Amino acid sequence: MxxxxxxxxxxxxxxxxxxxxxxxxxxxxxxxxxxxxxxxxxxxxxxxSAFIIPAPSEIAQSLVAQWATLMQATLVTAGEILFGFLVSVMVGIAIALVIVRFDWLGRALYPLVVLFQNVPKVALAPIFILWFGYGLAPKIGLILVIAFFPVTLSMLAGMQSVDRSLLSLMNSVGASRTQILFRIRVPHSLPNLMAGTKIAATLSVIGAIVGEFAGASDGLGYVIQFASTQLDTALVFAALLLVSVLGIAFYYAAEILERIVVPWAPKFSQS
The missing domain is CATH 1.20.5 (Single alpha-helices involved in coiled-coils or other helix-helix interfaces)
Known part of the structure; x- marks a missing residue:
């Protein structure tokens, strides 16, 4: 041997x-x-012509030339996205908990949530400007109405997919609806919830830009709108590039959070 x-x-x-x-x-x-x-x-x-489609080198030149302005706008938009995303997640979770905990209220609330989701969000932008002015509030409101739905829907799917035998066991030992909700349904829904937050993160970027289109004096949406009026297509593409970077950053931040909160959840594999 x-x-x-x-x-x-x-x-x-x-x-x-x-x-x-x-x-x-x-x-x-x-x-x-x-x-x-x-x-x-x-x-x-x-x-x-650069007016039609600028070359990547021209976009890079515009990015360098307007770097300070673009970075300031990026910070403004990133703050709006972060704040709006957090509000959307909290509201989405709260709605899902209410729907599952209170049957009568859930039956009334769920159809309204679905109905509201079908309202064109762009049409709400001028209404929010009218109600809240041109500050941060209308942007956060628009992000909220765009991004809360996948959080609510994902968490509902997780809480309602609990094994019936486990629910019967909890009922047999005298557990209340609230105990079942927070000890069984909520932990079981965490993988679904984290998947919903990744969708909400990308939708929050869209909500912030739409809100800045409707009325803003700063941010990447404002830069895009201003550059369009000046026929500066290279600057428009440079701002769009930074918007895409923000979207990717927030998505992967949500994915990192998912790996921390629910490390047991299955992950997407490219193999």
């Missing part, structure tokens, strides 16, 4: 981990770079 030690094949290798990590984002980076190269080439070859 050989005296050579047996290697544990189940232990991850650093090189393999690095390859797996890079393999998850490397295709996206390659596709992005290829898109930029083709975009630049098409604009140059066909001499497309």
């Amino acid at each position: 050989s005296d050579q030690p047996i290697t544990n094949l189940s232990e991850p290798r650093p090189a393999s981990n690095w390859a797996a990590a890079t393999g998850s984002w490397l295709p996206a980076v390659i596709l992005l770079l290829a898109t930029i190269v083709v975009w630049e080439a098409v604009v140059r070859i066909f001499a497309i």
Whole structure:
């Protein structure tokens, strides 16, 4: 018999981990770079006016030239998104708890929530401006009405999918509806809730920009609107790039929070 030690094949290798990590984002980076190269080439070859479609190099130049203005606008919009997102999550959770805890109120409230979700949110923007003025409040209100619904719906799905045998067991030991709600239904709904918060995070970005379109003196939405009136398409694209970065940042922040709160929940895999 050989005296050579047996290697544990189940232990991850650093090189393999690095390859797996890079393999998850490397295709996206390659596709992005290829898109930029083709975009630049098409604009140059066909001499497309920057007013119609600016080349990536022109967008980069505008980004550098207006860096201070864009960073200030980004901070304003990011604050609106964060505040509105937190309010949306809290309101969404509260509505879901009320619907599940109180049957009679839930039967009345749920159809109204679904009905309200079908109202065009853009149409609410001027109404909120009329009610709350041009400050932070109308932006937060618009983010709320756009982003709360996936939180409510996801949490409801989680709380209502509890195993019936577990509910029967809790009832047999004399647990109250409130005890069942907070000890069984809420913990069971956490994976669904965190999935809903990721959707709400991206919708909050949309809500903030729509609110700034309706009435604002700062923020990326205001920059986009102002640049459009000045026919500065490169600046519009630069601001849109920063909006996309904000959306990605808030989404992955919500995903990191999900891994902390519900580490047992299944994760999306590209393999």
